[in-house]
Amino acid sequence: MGNPKAFLEIHRQEAGYRPIHDRIHDFGEVEQTLSTRERKLQASRCMDCGVPFCHWACPLGNKAPEWNDALYKGDFELAYQLLNTTNPFPEFTGRICPALCEKACVLNRFNHEPTTNREDEAAITEMAFQEGFIQPKTDIVRNGKKVAVIGAGPAGLAAANDLNHMGYTVTVFEKNEAAGGLLRYGIPNFKLNKAVIDRRIALLEQEGIEFKYGVSLPLTPSKGSGDTDAQQLPLFLERAGGEAFDAIVIASGTPTARDLKAPGRELKGVHFALDMLSQQNRVLAGMEFSKDERVTAKGKDVLVIGGGDTGSDCIGTAHRQGCKSVTQIEIMPKPVEGPEDPQNPWPEWPRTLKTTSSHEEGCTRRWNINTLEFLGKDGKLTGVKVQEIDWKPNPEGGRPIMVEKGKPEIIKAELVLLAMGFLKPEHPAYGNNVFVCGDAANGASLVVRAMASGRQTAQKVNSFLSAKM
Numbered sequence: 001m002g003n004p005k006a007f008l009e010i011h012r013q014e015a016g017y018r019p020i021h022d023r024i025h026d027f028g029e030v031e032q033t034l035s036t037r038e039r040k041l042q043a044s045r046c047m048d049c050g051v052p053f054c055h056w057a058c059p060l061g062n063k064a065p066e067w068n069d070a071l072y073k074g075d076f077e078l079a080y081q082l083l084n085t086t087n088p089f090p091e092f093t094g095r096i097c098p099a100l101c102e103k104a105c106v107l108n109r110f111n112h113e114p115t116t117n118r119e120d121e122a123a124i125t126e127m128a129f130q131e132g133f134i135q136p137k138t139d140i141v142r143n144g145k146k147v148a149v150i151g152a153g154p155a156g157l158a159a160a161n162d163l164n165h166m167g168y169t170v171t172v173f174e175k176n177e178a179a180g181g182l183l184r185y186g187i188p189n190f191k192l193n194k195a196v197i198d199r200r201i202a203l204l205e206q207e208g209i210e211f212k213y214g215v216s217l218p219l220t221p222s223k224g225s226g227d228t229d230a231q232q233l234p235l236f237l238e239r240a241g242g243e244a245f246d247a248i249v250i251a252s253g254t255p256t257a258r259d260l261k262a263p264g265r266e267l268k269g270v271h272f273a274l275d276m277l278s279q280q281n282r283v284l285a286g287m288e289f290s291k292d293e294r295v296t297a298k299g300k301d302v303l304v305i306g307g308g309d310t311g312s313d314c315i316g317t318a319h320r321q322g323c324k325s326v327t328q329i330e331i332m333p334k335p336v337e338g339p340e341d342p343q344n345p346w347p348e349w350p351r352t353l354k355t356t357s358s359h360e361e362g363c364t365r366r367w368n369i370n371t372l373e374f375l376g377k378d379g380k381l382t383g384v385k386v387q388e389i390d391w392k393p394n395p396e397g398g399r400p401i402m403v404e405k406g407k408p409e410i411i412k413a414e415l416v417l418l419a420m421g422f423l424k425p426e427h428p429a430y431g432n433n434v435f436v437c438g439d440a441a442n443g444a445s446l447v448v449r450a451m452a453s454g455r456q457t458a459q460k461v462n463s464f465l466s467a468k469m
């Protein structure tokens with residue numbers, strides 16, 4: 001254990017964000033870092049609880065007390081080794097995990113000053129890269145079996161990494177031009193610098209994983225064809241990969257965003273959030289788009305529909321693109337403010353009001369707002385008709401009833417971004433050597449959950465194929 005009294009003497013210290021006036025003009029990561037001395041002091045606050053709720057709350061089962069202790073004592077190599085026993089890519093979660101573990105930390109219960117696990121995780125990993133502790137494994141003994149992974153998001157990468165280390169020959173098929181899934185083409189660079197993904201992919205390649213880009217596998221049943229694509233999949237893979245695979249892991253995420261089919265939806269200026277977010281990340285990667293293709297907030301009043309994290313990423317991106325104003329509306333009521341929600345008390349994740357770095361940069365936020373109609377002139381969006389509403393308890397139980405309040409009003413907007421979540425994909429009945437993981441299996445969630453699901457799936461594939469060896 002770290003310093004037994006540190007939690008009484010040292011306060012939680014977050015590295016915080018770069019000043020708004022500085023960060024708003026670029027897409028560099030907004031989060032700062034503490035000095036090594038301050039970082040060790042933060043790690044010393046971990047009490048190594050008899051029952052570590054942080055471990056329970058982390059979907060990967062990360063052993064925070066163990067690596068915090070090694071970090072406190074300055075043994076960064078051991079800290080990384082411990083972290084890496086459960087977390088294959090801590091440089092991702094260290095930057096963008098909402099830190100379920102910290103909400104479950106006993107210190108959060110004690111005085112709302114939990115340990116800084118997420119930042120500690122990022123710091124340990126960056127030190128490990130800097131010091132050369134992270135090297136490709138060159139002693140993997142191959143077992144002669146081949147596995148195809150479809151989708152190079154965090155779930156597919158985690159599954160591929162574990163299977164590769166177990167000795168399988170792994171090929172990852174990805175429809176995009178580079179790996180990372182939503183890490184690369186959803187999450188903005190100001191939260192996750194894409195060089196961090198490139199660095200990890202280079203390691204995976206050096207360890208023997210093959211990546212084939214620009215290959216979209218047929219995962220949904222094709223209309224009018226007698227065959228289902230579940231039957232076509234192995235054939236397609238054989239053609240794409242030039243070989244047969246013993247097992248297939250589908251980690252294709254949630255490709256369909258939830259739409260809002262209000263009148264005027266077809267107007268120019270109404271887009272899905274990812275149209276803007278993924279294009280912006282591609283622009284930063286050097287891709288060019290014509291003026292007509294470009295989805296940009298420059299000089300516009302922007303309305304983000306959807307109060308969650310994707311909406312928040314749209315706000316930060318709109319600011320950096322030079323928008324005139326941003327408003328975010330949400331149909332559900334405003335969450336409770338403060339560190340706790342009595343409806344789901346510690347150690348559960350509190351569904352309280354979240355204010356992100358993007359919100360801090362400036363935004364009007366409104367709740368209990370329903371969207372009625374997109375308004376336009378000459379085919380172009382000019383505003384959105386909305387209505388304040390209330391939610392009344394349903395006397396028959398179930399979902400509360402929406403009731404209108406006041407008069408409809410118009411919010412001026414030349415750009416609307418729909419950030420209302422993603423539909424959970426449906427899969428045809430695949431053969432017993434096909435496994436589905438990550439968001440593709442569970443619906444839209446978190447990077448840490450996708451990685452945990454990828455790891456569990458690798459175990460299932462191994463059990464299935466080991467039984468045949």
Ligand SMILES: Cc1cc2nc3c(=O)[nH]c(=O)nc-3n(C[C@H](O)[C@H](O)[C@H](O)COP(=O)(O)OP(=O)(O)OC[C@H]3O[C@@H](n4cnc5c(N)ncnc54)[C@H](O)[C@@H]3O)c2cc1C
Pocket residue numbers: 096097098150151152153154155156173174175176180181182183186187188191215216217218219251252253254255277309310313437438439440444445446447448450
């Ligand atoms: C804007 C945004 C911000 C987010 N921010 C956070 C955050 O801060 N923290 C957090 O924890 N989570 C965040 N999330 C959620 C997180 O990104 C996802 O839960 C996670 O990426 C899911 O991982 P996955 O591997 O299952 O799927 P994805 O990341 O979606 O990866 C799926 C991959 O499969 C590929 N693919 C799909 N179909 C095919 C096909 N037919 N053939 C070949 N390849 C295919 C896709 O191109 C993609 O690369 C965010 C999500 C969004 C949209």
Ligand code: SF4
Pocket residue numbers: 057058059060061062064087093094097098099100101102117118121448
């Ligand atoms: S992955 Fe997330 S929940 Fe798990 S230890 Fe890291 S910050 Fe906490």
